[in-house]
Amino acid sequence: MKPVPHALPATPVASLPWRDRLLALRHRLIASPRFQRFAAAFPPTRGIARRNARALFDLCAGFVYAQVLAACLRLDLFRLLADGPLAPEALARRLDLPPDRALCLLRAAASLGLLTALRDGRFALGDLGAALLGNPSVAAMVAHHAMLYDDLRDPVALLRGQAEPTRLSGYWAYAGTDDPAGVGEAAVAPYGALMGASQALVARDILDAYPLACHARLLDVGGGEGAFAVEAARHAPALAVTLFDLPPVAERAARRFAQEGLSGRATALGGSFHDGLPRGADVVSLVRVVHDHDDGPALALLKAVRAALPPGGTLLLAEPMAGTPGAEPIGDAYFGFYLLAMGSGRPRTAAELSGLLAEAGFARIRERPTRRPMLVRLLAARTPT
Ligand SMILES: CC(C)=CCC/C(C)=C/CC/C(C)=C/C=C/C(C)=C/C=C/C=C(C)/C=C/C=C(C)/C=C/C=C(C)/C=C/CC(C)(C)O
Numbered sequence: 001m002k003p004v005p006h007a008l009p010a011t012p013v014a015s016l017p018w019r020d021r022l023l024a025l026r027h028r029l030i031a032s033p034r035f036q037r038f039a040a041a042f043p044p045t046r047g048i049a050r051r052n053a054r055a056l057f058d059l060c061a062g063f064v065y066a067q068v069l070a071a072c073l074r075l076d077l078f079r080l081l082a083d084g085p086l087a088p089e090a091l092a093r094r095l096d097l098p099p100d101r102a103l104c105l106l107r108a109a110a111s112l113g114l115l116t117a118l119r120d121g122r123f124a125l126g127d128l129g130a131a132l133l134g135n136p137s138v139a140a141m142v143a144h145h146a147m148l149y150d151d152l153r154d155p156v157a158l159l160r161g162q163a164e165p166t167r168l169s170g171y172w173a174y175a176g177t178d179d180p181a182g183v184g185e186a187a188v189a190p191y192g193a194l195m196g197a198s199q200a201l202v203a204r205d206i207l208d209a210y211p212l213a214c215h216a217r218l219l220d221v222g223g224g225e226g227a228f229a230v231e232a233a234r235h236a237p238a239l240a241v242t243l244f245d246l247p248p249v250a251e252r253a254a255r256r257f258a259q260e261g262l263s264g265r266a267t268a269l270g271g272s273f274h275d276g277l278p279r280g281a282d283v284v285s286l287v288r289v290v291h292d293h294d295d296g297p298a299l300a301l302l303k304a305v306r307a308a309l310p311p312g313g314t315l316l317l318a319e320p321m322a323g324t325p326g327a328e329p330i331g332d333a334y335f336g337f338y339l340l341a342m343g344s345g346r347p348r349t350a351a352e353l354s355g356l357l358a359e360a361g362f363a364r365i366r367e368r369p370t371r372r373p374m375l376v377r378l379l380a381a382r383t384p385t
């Protein structure tokens, strides 16, 4: 491994524009070990210095925290504690771990807010562990991160495009092929189940932000196994729903519609949106679809949606976005690197997506605020009348 350079940059500050000069001076000060020691002891700066040191440590250790969570979920620890606190010895037996190792996990989980260490030595759920009990799809997400860990082992190789083929490009079969329409049943089953489970996290938030009752027919493009379509049909009892996805995914959605007793109102069509989209809907949804695609195919998809809609028709574009205030690392770091590992697409800001929508011929592009913008944001746009 190459040694990490630690000398400060030698560019003379005086040669920089004044804003850059101020920034350079600030950064030289912060980078100085003498200043760091001083700031950590000086009462007015001590708090900032400690917060920065902690933030930096958390960045170094984030992968360990994530693995503590992965271990808790794999061992089903939160469900074990759902009925009340337990002593570490009892937990060690139920987790099938040596007592000292169990205690290591319990203390780690408590330090992260997943559990609470009680004064009498027992452990209870923490607020974060309790919240996870109500979001079982997060466990599936964390489990599938094993692939992302492998793909991120050498992040620079990934950035340089030297790490292919990645595990995620194999997992998301449509991302790793030039012929998505030819993707088979076995290839779509794993991601279909994962998306189906996690769609519950976002479907209600989208429908609360944009109730569909004023529309007659929804076309959910790239709708997966139909979780959003089912929720939309329940939400708006007069709405007819068509789901469009790759043929084996659409077959799985059709089975889901039948199970839900929706076969009369919801249909699933198989095909690739690169070959055009069915007409007849007055509203089209793209839920967690556009960010999967590079700019060229994403623009082509939006143009295909525009062509499929009548004048005055509505497009709903819903996905996590880059630059979301308060959730910047989720869009820019997590989804940025996730999609890099997947080998296709990128997270876009609301402004970038609005630009693509305008280029595809949409008008009246507006954001509809959602309840949890870190998970999904929503842009609504209209075809010109
Ligand atoms: C009760 C008293 C007295 C006080 C309570 C105090 C209080 C208000 C506490 C709050 C409790 C509460 C309501 C908590 C709620 C927590 C929630 C809703 C947490 C939700 C967490 C969601 C998570 C962690 C979601 C993770 C999602 C992930 C990792 C998604 C990954 C998505 C991927 C990989 C998508 C891939 C698709 C592709 C390929 C990019 O297209």
Ligand SMILES: C[S@@+](CC[C@H](N)C(=O)[O-])C[C@H]1O[C@@H](n2cnc3c(N)ncnc32)[C@H](O)[C@@H]1O
Residues within 6 Å of the ligand: 174, 180, 181, 195, 196, 198, 199, 221, 222, 223, 224, 225, 228, 244, 245, 246, 249, 271, 272, 273, 274, 286, 287, 288, 289, 292
């Ligand atoms: C990330 S998933 C999102 C699924 C669902 N909308 C959700 O939010 O859970 C992307 C979906 O787009 C579908 N898809 C990808 N390429 C496609 C194509 N060329 N034609 C039709 N569907 C496609 C995938 O099969 C998958 O179901």
